[in-house]
Amino acid sequence: MDKVRYAVVGAGWISQIAFMPAVAQTGNSEISAIVSGSGPAAQELARFHGGAEVVDYDGYDALLASDRIDAVYIALPNSLHADYTIRALRAGKHALVEKPLAPTVAECEAMITASDASGALLMTAYRLHHEPGTVEVLERIRRGEIGDPRLFSSVFGFQSDAGNHRLRAEHWGGPLQDIGVYCLNAARHVFGDEPIEVCAMGSHGDNDPRFAEVEETVAVTMRFPRGRLAQFVASFGTDAQDSYTVLGTKGTLQIDPAYRFETHLALRQLADGAEQSVYTAADCDHFGAQTAYFSECILRGTRPENDGAEGLADVTIMRAIEAAMQTGQSQKITLPPRPSHPGPDTLRDVPRTDRRLVF
Structure with missing residues (x-):
């Protein structure tokens, strides 16, 4: 495998304006499927981005069970992140998930557990780590x-x-x-x-x-x-x-x-x-850089720096912030230290493109 085949799950604004245009710039990634409830628009996006197949949400599990994709990019509303990510990871598909990783600590932990169990990689989409x-x-x-x-x-x-x-x-x-x-x-x-x-x-x-x-x-x-x-x-x-x-x-x-x-x-x-x-x-395409980095991790079998635990840390802190707002009292936090941070090794040089289709 020289290119990682992605299914874009959720073909909304961020996928249209940022992720999908960037994939072709990476050299090691391609869009093989678009999972969307917007049939005609998704079909047009698929044609524009090289003829990817279009799957509705009812067909998601069948797509995951196939050998037509290697990874998913999850760009759904926050409340749906955990469900669609865990299903992908359990099917052995790698998952690049928009932040925040999930609404609750328990859901984040379940996503990490699914990744560990299957061996499929989980990465939180912190694009700034790669620019x-x-x-x-x-x-x-x-x-x-x-x-x-x-x-x-x-x-x-x-x-x-x-x-x-x-x-x-x-x-x-x-x-x-x-x-x-x-x-x-x-x-x-x-x-x-x-x-x-x-x-x-x-x-x-x-x-x-x-x-x-x-x-x-x-x-x-x-x-x-x-x-x-x-x-x-x-x-x-x-x-x-x-x-x-x-x-x-x-x-x-x-x-x-x-x-x-x-x-x-x-x-x-x-x-x-x-x-x-x-x-x-x-000049650097942030989404292209993060995708190139994740695809490289997949191809080499290496754990990404901004893994599921990185997303879990921010969700843990955000939930403490919400508790502080609700109670009017400061909240204590205990988190393990991160084993790594963004640095020269997480950088990827991917040029920007003006070629995009946005509805």
Whole structure:
């Protein structure tokens, strides 16, 4: 096998605009099936992306039982991640799953158990682990260029469209799960450690009907070992912003933009308020890079860095954040240390493409 054959499970916006166009750029991956409930649109997408077969959700298990695919990309609403992933893993198909991995700790653990039992690989789709800008930030911190990192501060917000499934509680929607997870994940790898305590507040907006079921804005403070602190705000009701700042004992890193796949990460390094350097990440297709990396793991039989346990860690923390919002009391967290973090070995150089079909 020289290419990993993917079934795209859920042919919505993120699959159309980002994942499917990127696959052809990887050199080691291809789309062999699209699993969707949108028949005509899925057929047109399949023709556009090389003639993949189209399967409805009732035919999913038969597809998994066949030898026509090797892996699945799960881009369904959060509430469906565990079911469709576990079915794939039990059938021996590898699974690349959009974040958050699943709504509950128990579901994440069941996904990891299914992967361990079958030997099929499970990877959480943290695309930023595979693009050069994020890795450059982490490498500068590891080299001690800003001294000891002490504070992390981030804002990620935009105006969410009414009717989006991310605004529905039944799918574990909300700004924390959709975009706050980027801030949370970044803080964990900036410090190279896991938080030990969180406190948080949430707002449902000012009588905005979009936020009847989920928060408009979530503000979080996390305590890390060695007295380090991280704060972030995630919002579905603000002007567009995605940035973070890392303050060390000898310098500062300002990253803006930081998280979106459509832009190039930009970095300013300062010391005592004076600019030391400016950096803009090289062009890279984030989705292509993560897919190329996962396919390489499959072809080589190696465990991905951003495995199921990486997704489980963020879900554990997000559930503690929710408990802090609900109770008004800080929540203690106990997580095992991560055995690895994003670095040069997780980078993959995949060029962007303008060839896409979006409905």
